Amino acid sequence: MRVTVIGSGYVGLVTGACLSDLGFKVVCLDKDEEKIRALQEGDVPIYEPGLKEVLTRNRADGRIRFTSDACEAIEHGDVLFIAVGTPPAEDGSADLGHVLSVAATIGRHLKGFKLVVNKSTVPVGTADKVRAAISHELVHRGMSPDLFDVVSNPEFLKEGAAIDDFMRPDRIVVGVDEGLHHVRSRRMMGDLYASFNRHHARTVWMDVRSAELTKYAANAMLAARISFMNEMANLADVLGADVDHIRRGIGADSRIGHSFLYAGCGYGGSCFPKDTQALVNTAKSHGHSMSVVSATELVNERQKTILVDRLTQRMGSDLTGRKIAVWGLAFKPNTDDMREAPSRVVIRQLLLRGAQVSAFDPVAGPHALQALRSDLRQEPHLLERFELATSDMQALEGADALMVLTEWKNFHNPDFEAMKALMRKPFILDGRNLYNPEALSELGVAYQGVGRRNDLAQLMDFSLPTEAPNAAELMNA
Ligand SMILES: NC(=O)c1ccc[n+]([C@@H]2O[C@H](COP(=O)([O-])OP(=O)(O)OC[C@H]3O[C@@H](n4cnc5c(N)ncnc54)[C@H](O)[C@@H]3O)[C@@H](O)[C@H]2O)c1
Numbered sequence: 153m154r155v156t157v158i159g160s161g162y163v164g165l166v167t168g169a170c171l172s173d174l175g176f177k178v179v180c181l182d183k184d185e186e187k188i189r190a191l192q193e194g195d196v197p198i199y200e201p202g203l204k205e206v207l208t209r210n211r212a213d214g215r216i217r218f219t220s221d222a223c224e225a226i227e228h229g230d231v232l233f234i235a236v237g238t239p240p241a242e243d244g245s246a247d248l249g250h251v252l253s254v255a256a257t258i259g260r261h262l263k264g265f266k267l268v269v270n271k272s273t274v275p276v277g278t279a280d281k282v283r284a285a286i287s288h289e290l291v292h293r294g295m296s297p298d299l300f301d302v303v304s305n306p307e308f309l310k311e312g313a314a315i316d317d318f319m320r321p322d323r324i325v326v327g328v329d330e331g332l333h334h335v336r337s338r339r340m341m342g343d344l345y346a347s348f349n350r351h352h353a354r355t356v357w358m359d360v361r362s363a364e365l366t367k368y369a370a371n372a373m374l375a376a377r378i379s380f381m382n383e384m385a386n387l388a389d390v391l392g393a394d395v396d397h398i399r400r401g402i403g404a405d406s407r408i409g410h411s412f413l414y415a416g417c418g419y420g421g422s423c424f425p426k427d428t429q430a431l432v433n434t435a436k437s438h439g440h441s442m443s444v445v446s447a448t449e450l451v452n453e454r455q456k457t458i459l460v461d462r463l464t465q466r467m468g469s470d471l472t473g474r475k476i477a478v479w480g481l482a483f484k485p486n487t488d489d490m491r492e493a494p495s496r497v498v499i500r501q502l503l504l505r506g507a508q509v510s511a512f513d514p515v516a517g518p519h520a521l522q523a524l525r526s527d528l529r530q531e532p533h534l535l536e537r538f539e540l541a542t543s544d545m546q547a548l549e550g551a552d553a554l555m556v557l558t559e560w561k562n563f564h565n566p567d568f569e570a571m572k573a574l575m576r577k578p579f580i581l582d583g584r585n586l587y588n589p590e591a592l593s594e595l596g597v598a599y600q601g602v603g604r605r606n607d608l609a610q611l612m613d614f615s616l617p618t619e620a621p622n623a624a625e626l627m628n629a
Pocket of ligand 1: 309
């Protein structure tokens with residue numbers, strides 16, 4: 153069985169790379185010719201640990217190749233994965249433009265039976281639209297509209313651990329509908345993922361609509377856990393409790409578990425924000441409301457500015473003359489993805505309030521600059537006060553505070569004494585709750601986590617240093 157993956161982004165490339173590693177002959181298609189050229193030359197346009205190694209190995213063995221020629225790519229695969237983006241439209245619904253344009257392209261090039269597998273995250277009912285778009289083109293070409301089947305196979309990988317997630321899935325959700333081809337489609341999907349089902353069955357079979365909704369349900373549930381903990385953390389701050397104790401206390405309950413209970417400065421990324429919005433939108437278009445999911449989004453939007461609020465409580469809302477260091481720009485560690493990253497909101501707020509910002513991220517710097525240029529296109533002068541530092545320590549020079557926004561491993565155990573020596577004020581606002589408040593107090597570092605106690609942050613004097621009076625002023629006095 154040969155595989156074509158249409159859309160060579162985070163999901164498409166990982167899918168193609170991993171399936172080629174399992175022995176399938178894979179062609180990855182993308183309309184972005186520059187991206188394809190880079191891939192053909194052995195470059196990997198995204199940062200994803202382990203991806204380059206898998207691609208290099210399989211490219212060398214002739215199991216994976218890249219093209220921007222849709223005709224050739226569609227001809228190649230028995231299975232055609234759709235893995236293009238589904239960004240949010242103006243009203244929050246998922247924009248299906250890319251998916252449906254791919255469907256039409258498939259319809260224009262189909263010659264014999266193909267199984268179309270939708271891997272993009274799409275609202276319930278999209279498979280029907282994909283079917284209709286392909287059939288429309290087939291009929292237009294005077295061909296049978298039944299030359300294909302469409303199944304749903306949502307992707308659950310996490311950026312930063314995508315290869316591992318794909319190769320060791322908790323489960324594989326496959327939605328197949330009854331119809332002319334369902335026996336063949338089910339067998340093909342079974343064959344495709346047979347390697348993962350050897351030890352025990354990991355594939356969860358269902359109908360297409362349920363599979364489409366399962367993906368949104370999973371993301372909404374995970375996002376809700378984060379927002380729930382963020383609300384708890386904000387209350388803990390008011391009550392003088394420590395959310396990290398609460399996290400451990402509830403996580404130990406096997407009904408709750410430890411995952412996704414970390415409070416912080418909000419979630420970002422290409423999935424949770426857009427998928428929760430799209431779910432609310434789908435419900436609304438069917439006359440339903442999703443109160444929990446709506447509240448999840450609202451809490452997250454507020455949470456993105458929590459560190460700026462804490463900072464201005466100490467320093468006042470005008471941050472002119474302040475330098476704020478930022479560690480971490482990507483929406484999470486081990487990726488260069490800046491989509492919906494909380495750092496974008498935080499940095500814009502700091503710049504609007506007059507601060508100078510010096511930021512460091514181990515890999516996302518160039519993408520961050522691009523994202524900030526786009527966010528600040530109406531107020532480009534603000535970027536004059538933004539700089540990308542070349543190291544975490546360089547970002548700290550003369551800083552009045554450090555904000556930690558992404559939990560990269562490099563930031564877990566910094567040299568606090570060296571940091572104190574570099575900073576104008578040793579004040580850490582920890583948006584990922586990486587550090588121990590008591591240990592930092594003992595070191596004389598003021599610390600403000602999210603829902604973590606720290607007295608020094610309340611006591612430290614954050615007034616700007618006044619200029620020493622000059623001789624004339626002294627004489628007049
Ligand atoms: N990124 C994740 O962690 C993740 C995880 C699970 C599911 N998803 C879902 O998977 C889908 C893809 O996400 P992504 O992060 O890989 O997106 P991405 O933006 O990184 O990649 C999409 C790719 O599709 C290409 N493309 C768009 N239209 C095309 C067309 N007509 N023909 C060929 N190529 C085309 C783009 O050029 C781009 O390279 C989305 O629906 C997303 O919600 C993403």
